[in-house]
Amino acid sequence: MTETETETTATSKAVAKHFLLTSTGEVTEKEEEATGIRYVSLASGRTLDFQVPGAVAGTPMTMGAVFGFKTLATNEASAMRQKEGPNSDQIGAIEERFALISTGQWVDRTREGGPRTDPNDMALAAINVEDAAHVEAGGVAYNPQTHADRVAKLVAIFTKHPEKVKQIGQIAGVAAEYARLRGKATRSISELADLMKLET
Numbered sequence: 001m002t003e004t005e006t007e008t009t010a011t012s013k014a015v016a017k018h019f020l021l022t023s024t025g026e027v028t029e030k031e032e033e034a035t036g037i038r039y040v041s042l043a044s045g046r047t048l049d050f051q052v053p054g055a056v057a058g059t060p061m062t063m064g065a066v067f068g069f070k071t072l073a074t075n076e077a078s079a080m081r082q083k084e085g086p087n088s089d090q091i092g093a094i095e096e097r098f099a100l101i102s103t104g105q106w107v108d109r110t111r112e113g114g115p116r117t118d119p120n121d122m123a124l125a126a127i128n129v130e131d132a133a134h135v136e137a138g139g140v141a142y143n144p145q146t147h148a149d150r151v152a153k154l155v156a157i158f159t160k161h162p163e164k165v166k167q168i169g170q171i172a173g174v175a176a177e178y179a180r181l182r183g184k185a186t187r188s189i190s191e192l193a194d195l196m197k198l199e200t
Helices: 060-084 090-102 119-136 144-160 163-169 174-181 189-195
Strands: 005-008 014-021 036-041 047-051
Touching (some): 036 060, 047 060, 047 090, 060 090, 119 144, 119 163, 119 174
Antiparallel strands (some): 005 014, 014 036, 036 047
16 A cells, blocks of 8 residues: 555546555555555545554554555445445544544444444345245255355455445345344234234
């Protein structure tokens, strides 16, 4: 990663620039000297400097953390662009996420619109539903390894196309299976009539 690294969209339009920072806030091209990152949003012109809490330059943990925060900044900005458009407050979203992590919490699962869907469980739910439909239609049940491989393949797709997590979660049956896997209570269709009764 160098001071000239540029983040682009799928259409190769530059949207941000990334820099490595030393503990004194100076730009460096050496990962071994870095303890933080700088993220520059080209759309807004805003800049975010972030120092990894407790970082010690040159240690494996610090180098991994710096790379991780740089990647997370890109992911947060990308999510905001997908959700609210290219002029959204991407720096604000990154600042909020980094501040939360600095308190020792990975995500705020109570915040509306926050990251709540687990892609691994969603992939498992989707494959479970698809496999059940396959067997119901007269097909032979897949062996456990094939099942696991198909789940892993779908997780990889989710990683590359995160918007598909929500899309697949809206398919009939998948949402209920996901809820079951997550230990959430769901109601069956047999309860529908009772739930729809009106008091007289």
